[in-house]
Each structure stands twice: as structure tokens, then as C-alpha cells.
Amino acid sequence: MSTPSEISPEDFAALCRRLDLALTAEEAERLRAAYAAMQAQLRRIPRPETFFPEPATVYAHPGSKLTAEKAR
Amino acid sequence: MTALHHTTLAAAARAIAARELSPVALTQAYLDRIAAADDRLHAYVLVAKEAALAAARTAEAEIAAGKYRGPLHGIPLGIKDIYATAGMRTTCHSRVLLDHVPGEDAESLRRLKAAGAVVLGKHATHEFAFGGPSHDLPFPAARNPWSLEHTPGGSSSGAGAAVAAGLCAGATGSDTGGSIRGPAGNCGVAGIKPTYGLVSRRGVFPLSHTLDTCGPLAWTSEDCAHLLQEMAGFDPADPASVEAPIPDYASEIGRSVRGLRVGIVRHFYAGRDGAAPETVALIDRALSVWRDLGVSVVDATLPELADYHAVGRAVVLSEAYSIHKPHLHRAPELYGQYSRERLRLGALVTAEEYYQAQRYRRVLAERTVKAMDGLDLLVTANSYGAAERFSEATIFPYFGKPYLSMPFNLTGQPALAICCGFGAEGLPRSLQIVGRAFDDATVLRLGHAYEQATPWRGRRPPI
Numbered sequence: 001m002s003t004p005s006e007i008s009p010e011d012f013a014a015l016c017r018r019l020d021l022a023l024t025a026e027e028a029e030r031l032r033a034a035y036a037a038m039q040a041q042l043r044r045i046p047r048p049e050t051f052f053p054e055p056a057t058v059y060a061h062p063g064s065k066l067t068a069e070k071a072r
Numbered sequence: 073m074t075a076l077h078h079t080t081l082a083a084a085a086r087a088i089a090a091r092e093l094s095p096v097a098l099t100q101a102y103l104d105r106i107a108a109a110d111d112r113l114h115a116y117v118l119v120a121k122e123a124a125l126a127a128a129r130t131a132e133a134e135i136a137a138g139k140y141r142g143p144l145h146g147i148p149l150g151i152k153d154i155y156a157t158a159g160m161r162t163t164c165h166s167r168v169l170l171d172h173v174p175g176e177d178a179e180s181l182r183r184l185k186a187a188g189a190v191v192l193g194k195h196a197t198h199e200f201a202f203g204g205p206s207h208d209l210p211f212p213a214a215r216n217p218w219s220l221e222h223t224p225g226g227s228s229s230g231a232g233a234a235v236a237a238g239l240c241a242g243a244t245g246s247d248t249g250g251s252i253r254g255p256a257g258n259c260g261v262a263g264i265k266p267t268y269g270l271v272s273r274r275g276v277f278p279l280s281h282t283l284d285t286c287g288p289l290a291w292t293s294e295d296c297a298h299l300l301q302e303m304a305g306f307d308p309a310d311p312a313s314v315e316a317p318i319p320d321y322a323s324e325i326g327r328s329v330r331g332l333r334v335g336i337v338r339h340f341y342a343g344r345d346g347a348a349p350e351t352v353a354l355i356d357r358a359l360s361v362w363r364d365l366g367v368s369v370v371d372a373t374l375p376e377l378a379d380y381h382a383v384g385r386a387v388v389l390s391e392a393y394s395i396h397k398p399h400l401h402r403a404p405e406l407y408g409q410y411s412r413e414r415l416r417l418g419a420l421v422t423a424e425e426y427y428q429a430q431r432y433r434r435v436l437a438e439r440t441v442k443a444m445d446g447l448d449l450l451v452t453a454n455s456y457g458a459a460e461r462f463s464e465a466t467i468f469p470y471f472g473k474p475y476l477s478m479p480f481n482l483t484g485q486p487a488l489a490i491c492c493g494f495g496a497e498g499l500p501r502s503l504q505i506v507g508r509a510f511d512d513a514t515v516l517r518l519g520h521a522y523e524q525a526t527p528w529r530g531r532r533p534p535i
Contacts, residue, residue: 019419021416021419031417031420034413034417034468034471035417035420037471038389038417038420038470041378041381041470041471042386042421042425044379044382045379045386045425045428047428061268061269061282061314061484062267062269062483062485062509062510
């Protein structure tokens with residue numbers, strides 16, 4: 001896993017205020033550390049390589065016609 | 073002689089059908105077992121003794137009158153406490169819903185009852201199938217019957233513990249990232265996450281709408297087949313429900329496994345930072361068992377496990393937060409610490425991140441299907457080693473080793489966890505069998521064949 005990039009306590013406090021998250025100092029510090037780790041994890045998810053990504057690319061469950069056909 | 077509470081569901085069903093076993097006697101045996109052991113296990117948050125005995129008496133009278141409904145008639149089950157139970161408290165193991173009494177049963181439970189099943193009570197769970205194992209909730213956390221210092225896994229924690237210890241013949245669970253398969257593996261029982269869309273989620277408190285799947289836990293794959301038979305079926309009131317044909321699972325599992333083609337996904341768990349060598353060796357031995365039965369086993373390569381994990385984490389956290397936000401902001405003190413802090417992490421996933429996760433989920437699902445070209449099934453580890461100790465539990469367990477169960481929630485494929493042996497310390501180890509969408513029957517068939525060929529179903533926890 002890549003090294004988490006830290007958000008400063010001040011910036012993180014501002015983010016939490018915007019999201020209306022009322023945290024104790026201890027909770028804020030734990031959440032800030034988890035947020036950094038989560039950001040590192042989310043960077044694994046590749047973004048489309050062009051400005052015009054392929055259509056209909058969100059998940060469709062196995063009952064969908066498309067997935068059922070591909071599974072055959 | 074096997075104690076009545078350790079009879080398999082399938083064996084009890086055969087005895088009831090032959091009128092050699094009374095549903096009332098069977099129900100009483102489980103109630104006695106609960107009274108004797110649950111003060112240590114905490115698998116139940118509610119025991120419905122009188123209602124269970126009344127249902128068992130009704131079943132007995134119906135069977136005596138020649139109105140036998142099928143293999144679940146008179147079979148006592150435990151129900152995860154996120155399943156709505158009509159007239160019976162349904163708390164999701166949380167102070168938030170401490171006095172909640174639904175008016176209707178969850179749809180899959182309604183089907184189980186229509187098949188004649190008897191409800192013994194409600195099983196402990198991680199709070200809202202998310203926050204646990206936590207000790208600040210209104211009920212104690214369920215414990216692992218193989219070792220009370222270890223967790224049974226979650227979130228269907230009470231279900232796994234109760235099935236293993238003989239406190240019910242079978243149980244309902246739910247699985248969003250492994251919540252059936254984790255407890256099944258840690259407690260040494262069988263548990264299937266069916267194909268997404270096969271079992272209705274109506275009346276089951278949601279965690280993540282695009283991942284949640286309901287399914288059974290029981291001592292054997294055959295027992296799970298009987299439970300899935302009744303739980304499965306189209307429900308127009310669940311938008312994810314699929315109108316697919318439902319095979320006769322119990323008959324299907326009796327077919328030979330000779331000629332089945334299995335891909336072993338070794339790169340998920342073997343090697344550096346993977347499973348303990350003991351677990352790897354036990355899975356290798358399971359593969360040998362299948363080879364001896366005529367199964368062909370080849371290596372299979374899927375996308376990186378960490379990719380599935382990252383996508384799954386973004387989806388679960390976002391969707392869970394979207395469900396809980398109003399209550400969480402209004403009364404955070406009603407949630408346990410684990411739920412409260414985990415849910416807040418979901419607030420920090422942006423819409424762009426959530427969307428990209430869902431987009432990439434589709435790519436992963438397509439690559440997984442493609443990796444199964446020429447294969448009937450996949451096999452991989454279900455966990456890296458033994459169940460963790462309660463003292464090892466952390467608020468944010470998401471950033472260590474990636475979850476082995478998550479890939480098949482993302483793809484929607486059926487995945488069965490079964491016991492594949494025991495570690496030196498005496499705790500169970502488990503593997504997963506994964507099938508194509510809606511081929512749950514073949515998954516159960518391979519599990520059943522393994523259980524028939526190995527001694528593990530003969531070993532029960534010491535409690």
C-alpha cells in the first residue's frame with residue numbers, strides 16, 4: 001500500500017465542519033489517520049484514460065442481460 | 073450417538089419426514105442447549121421460547137395430519153437480528169432500534185416460515201451488520217465456541233457461533249463484504265453468499281444496497297442447500313431481485329463432481345504477506361481431495377485482490393453513510409463507537425470517488441467472468457488464518473490485508489465458505505468456492521463432495 005498523504009489537522013477540521021461531523025479531538029485524530037489511509041487505498045482505482053469514457057460503465061448486477069450474456 | 077442438538081439439518085429433516093423425530097422434541101433440545109451454553113456464547117439477543125414451542129407443536133400436528141411441507145418443516149432456526157420479525161423485537165443489535173417491533177417478516181423469513189421452519193429467536197450481529205465486535209452495545213458480542221477469547225467473525229456473528237455450537241439447526245445471515253463467509257469460516261460451519269438477486273432483501277436492514285446479499289449458514293453445504301431452496305425466489309418488491317429459475321439444490325448436490333473444472337486463485341492468499349503456511353497447506357490438501365474425486369484443478373488469475381478491496385471499501389462506506397446519516401447526525405450517542413466512527417469515514421468518500429469505484433467495479437466483474445473461461449468454479453482462501461482475538465479488534469480494520477471475501481460481493485457471484493481443517497491451536501480454517509452467477513447449485517455440490525470425503529464435519533467445538 002502506498003504511503004498515506006496527510007491532510008493537516010486544520011484542513012481536516014474544516015472538511016469535517018463542512019460535512020457537519022461533530023467530533024471530539026480524539027475522534028478527529030483517528031478519523032484523519034483513517035482518511036489518509038483510505039485516500040491511499042482509493043488511488044488504486046484507475047480513472048478513465050480519455051475525456052470521453054466508454055458508455056454505461058457503472059456496475060450492473062448479474063441478473064442484467066449484459067452480464068448474463070457475457071457469462072455464457 | 074450424536075446429541076440431538078448436533079444432528080445436521082438434513083438428518084433431522086429426514087427423521088421428521090419419517091416421523092421418527094418430533095419437531096417439539098427437537099425444538100426443546102435446542103432451547104435446552106441455548107439455556108446451557110448461551111450465557112457464555114451470547115449468540116442470541118432474544119430467545120422466543122414460547123413462540124418456538126407453539127410453532128413446533130403446529131408443525132407436529134400438521135405432519136401427523138399428513139400435511140408435510142418439506143425438509144424445513146419443524147426445523148428450528150435462528151434469525152439474524154437485522155431481519156424483520158413480525159411482532160418480535162428487531163434491534164440490529166443497536167440502541168438506535170432498541171424498541172423496534174416490525175409488523176411484517178422479512179420476505180426470505182416469510183418463505184422459511186411458509187416452509188414450516190420454527191424461529192428460535194434472534195441472533196447477535198455486529199451493530200447494523202457493520203460495527204463490531206463492540207462491547208458498548210446493548211447486548212454482549214457473540215463469542216467463538218471454539219475459543220471464547222476469539223471472535224466468531226462478523227457480522228453474522230451469532231449465526232456462526234450458534235450453528236457451530238448446536239444452538240440451532242441453521243441460521244439466516246447477510247453478506248456485504250464477507251459477513252456470512254467470515255463467521256462461517258471462523259466458526260467452522262458452512263455459509264453461502266448466494267448470487268446477488270437470488271434472495272430477497274426486503275425487510276432486512278440494509279448496509280450497502282448494491283452489495284447486500286442474504287443467505288444461510290448451517291453445519292453442512294447440504295443443510296445450506298435446504299435453506300437456500302426456500303429463501304431463494306423472485307420478489308418484485310426488491311429492485312435487485314431477479315426472476316431466475318430455482319433449481320432443486322438438494323438434488324443437485326448429490327450429483328458427481330467428476331469432470332468439474334476448478335480454477336485455484338492462489339495469488340489471492342499464497343506468498344509473502346498472504347495466508348499462514350498452515351492455511352495454504354490445508355487448501356492444497358482440499359485440492360487433492362477434489363482431484364481424487366475426478367475434479368480438474370488449474371491455476372486461475374484474477375485482478376489484484378487489493379483492487380477489489382479498494383472498490384468495495386469505497387462502495388460500502390458511501391452507501392452505509394447515506395443510509396445512516398440522518399440518525400447518525402441526530403443521535404450519534406446511540407451508536408456504538410465502531411459503527412459511529414466507521415460510518416463517519418463514509419462521509420469523506422466523494423461522489424467522484426464513489427462513481428469511479430462503481431465504474432471500475434464493472435471492469436473487475438468483467439475480468440473475473442473472463443478469468444473463468446473454461447472453468448466451472450473458482451477456489452480460494454476464505455481467511456488468512458485463525459479467527460482474531462477480541463483484544464486484536466480495531467475500529468478501522470480496512471487498511472491491512474485486503475478482504476478475501478470482497479471480490480465476489482462486487483461481482484455478485486455465489487460464494488460458499490466451508491471448513492477445510494483446523495490449525496495447531498484447534499481453530500477452524502476455511503476456503504471459498506465461487507461459481508458463475510446463478511450457478512449456486514454447483515458451488516454447493518463441490519462443497520458437499522468435499523465434506524463427504526473429509527472428517528471435519530465430525531468435529532464440534534468443545535463448549
